[in-house]
Amino acid sequence: MARKKNKNFIQKARTLITNSNPKSPISEQYRTIRTNLQFASVDKETRTILVTSAGPGEGKSMTAANVATVFAQQGKKVLLIDADLRKPTIHYTFRVSNLTGLSNYLVGQNKLSDIVFQSEVENLSVMPCGPIPPNPAEILGSNAMTNLIEEAKNNYDMVIFDTPPVLAVTDSQILANACDGVLLVVRSKQTQHEAAQKAKELLINAQAKLLGVVLNGKNIKKSNYYYYYGSS
């Protein structure tokens, strides 16, 4: 039964709601996140955002993809990078080939332009993970990664990273240090207080700038005032 539930969840998560149904209240919520992110940093513009969570299955990839989409809908040139070199999923969401991707760039096989796909969303480019390397943490901490971030920043207005969970592996800590800001995804009724606290500590230890939290999967009652506003 748990398996079936999981399957359903994955299938829904693979749908890009902000693109398929931009008028839904959920898409509206992603736009709220976009607005909040834009106001989160005052002095320095946040251009590289890392999306992570404490544990697996809390909605990182879904959040990353949808936030990237709403930024692109705003007219920004957005690059979504699947930096989850252990369990990549972005190529499923955007239905692109995962034969070449981030890992190829990091080991010096491909240039940035080779591994970026234009998605069906205007202004949104996607970089899949590529072949899964045996040493994700090492190659994410390499100079090639620093170069990639620089190069991406030169070509795009906004770069969004989808990463593995903080508590499971160290990858996101390494990347968090190199990014302008970190978005922590918390799943309602799943993420435990201790896990969230531990994740926050780990990210702060990595000198990451925590922009804020996205609460995912909250059971919002239909009577809420904004839920059906404007939708017929």
Added chain:
Amino acid sequence: MEETISLKEIFDVLKKRIVLILSLIVLATVVSGVVSYFVLTPIYESSARFAVSEKTQEPSEYNYSTIQTNVGMIATYNDLLKDPYILDYVIDELDLNVTASELTNKISLSSGAESQVVKVTVTDPSIEQAVNIANKTVESFEKRIPDVFEVNNVKPLAAAEVPKNPSPVKPSPMLNIAIAFVLGAMVGVGLAFLLEYLDNTIKDEQDIDKTLGLPVLGVISEVKDEDVGPARTTRSHSRSSSRSDSLGA
């Protein structure tokens, strides 16, 4: 932790676990009902009475002190009646397969304060047996008391008899069900609060604020099928399901 729990929170917790509470109540009542009606042997009760009174020659001597003596003797009689000396006779007469001390447990005596009437109450799974034991006990007592005290002041009154529609005194199903109902409700409510206390997952924005102290940038509700919008995603289903298999494994 100084935490105030508002009435609303209590209500919410109960509402959330209402199914659990209700099912516990139903389970408890059903189990107690089944046990009361089908498992427990019904116990019947029957009682016979005797009076204690000194036979006196002259009515004028029948005064307060005599009554007091008789009342005082009842206490002794109560002990005596439950003695094997009396009960062995009952066992012999009725061919009972019990010891005297086992029989003692079935017999209880009661008499009103200052009263000279003693009521012998016998409980037994069989109403006939209860009646027989009650009657035989009084009979045995009446016969044997002169041997002990050299007086003959026990007079049997109403003999026990089998009623037309005997109803068991124990178990009383309604009482059991009522107790089970209350117990089930208590356990259910207790369990609801225990689960709520043990559940340490983050649920809403307030929890995030309390634990992390980070701003909440957005709240995404559960994505339902109707939220996704016009269906256009049939192409990738085979791939996404294979992905979910690897996750579930």
